[in-house]
Amino acid sequence: MGKSVLIVNGPNLNMLGRREPEIYGKTTLQDIESLCAQHAGHKDWSIEFMQSNHEGAMIDALQAALGKHDGIIINAAAYTHTSVALMDAIKATNLPCIEVHLSNIFSREEFRHKSYISSVATGVICGFGAKGYTLAMDALADNFDTHK
Numbered sequence: 001m002g003k004s005v006l007i008v009n010g011p012n013l014n015m016l017g018r019r020e021p022e023i024y025g026k027t028t029l030q031d032i033e034s035l036c037a038q039h040a041g042h043k044d045w046s047i048e049f050m051q052s053n054h055e056g057a058m059i060d061a062l063q064a065a066l067g068k069h070d071g072i073i074i075n076a077a078a079y080t081h082t083s084v085a086l087m088d089a090i091k092a093t094n095l096p097c098i099e100v101h102l103s104n105i106f107s108r109e110e111f112r113h114k115s116y117i118s119s120v121a122t123g124v125i126c127g128f129g130a131k132g133y134t135l136a137m138d139a140l141a142d143n144f145d146t147h148k
């Protein structure tokens with residue numbers, strides 16, 4: 001059966017392609033959305049792809065996922081390292097959730113090693129650039145039913 005997945009992107013990810021390309025690559029967020037849409041097509045899934053620079057808008061999108069989507073993929077960007085509110089919102093959805101980062105946050109500054117999202121995520125994919133999003137979709141496919 002076709003699944004519906006919410007893909008949430010946090011602050012500054014709208015700048016991808018121009019922002020620190022030596023770390024994040026030259027792929028734009030629009031390119032990533034196209035990659036995800038194509039991958040979703042192969043799986044017969046529908047996706048909602050959103051980006052916001054505002055924590056509250058991300059929380060609103062997560063809350064709205066309840067009863068609407070079967071799983072979540074999130075790159076919370078810098079809010080990963082600060083936001084108890086996003087962590088709580090993910091937990092409240094009770095949906096399987098894959099955390100994604102383009103860069104390997106564990107090989108970077110120490111403040112990026114702490115993720116509030118990881119404690120409520122089904123799993124984490126980081127360090128593989130844009131491909132992390134489609135890897136996350138594959139991981140989610142195997143975990144729709146394992147989530148409690």
Ligand code: DQA
Pocket residue numbers: 011012013075076077078079080100101102103104105112
């Ligand atoms: C990021 C890693 C975060 O530490 C950073 O604040 C970002 C992007 C990544 O995708 O590698 O904005 O989430």
